[in-house]
Amino acid sequence: MKHPVDVHVGKRIRHRRWMVGMTQQQLAEHVGIKFQQIQKYETGMNRVSASRLWDIAETLSVPVSFFFEGLDSESEATVEDQKIPRDILADKEALELVRSYYAIPETQRRRLFELARVLSDVA
CATH class of the missing domain: 1.10.260.40 (lambda repressor-like DNA-binding domains)
Incomplete structure (x- = not known):
């Protein structure tokens, strides 16, 4: 086991x-x-x-x-009423998203970040 x-x-x-x-x-x-x-x-x-x-x-x-x-906190955390795994980067899709995000030039990455923030506020 x-x-x-x-x-x-x-x-x-x-x-x-x-x-x-x-x-x-x-x-x-x-x-x-x-x-x-x-x-x-x-x-x-x-x-x-x-x-x-x-x-x-x-x-x-x-x-x-x-x-x-x-x-010591292996399970899940509540973040703004959403269940998000504590080790989110253990998820392959999330890791690919992070790698792709940091491959974007900084000025465009900043704009993408702001867009994501606005979209998450609306959701």
Whole structure:
């Protein structure tokens, strides 16, 4: 049975890997293991040892504590009467949206942000 902490840490590994645009294969090569092991870590099937987590954190340029952020508040938060997952960037679609957003030049991105704010106020 998967332990909730292992599942959370795995999600955070996948989240950060996606954010930096790295494949499971690339991460595995940097850490010195097979990509199948990364798959098992990311699903929480296998527990990540402290030394391996250290290596993964160095490769992904984050402190080890990054993988434990949000652990005590894993469920959902109410934001203006809407249910939004706390780890919204674990959702692939949301992550793609954020990447696309930051690929837009800053002046256009600012205008898009204001448009989104207006549309959300109307909804």
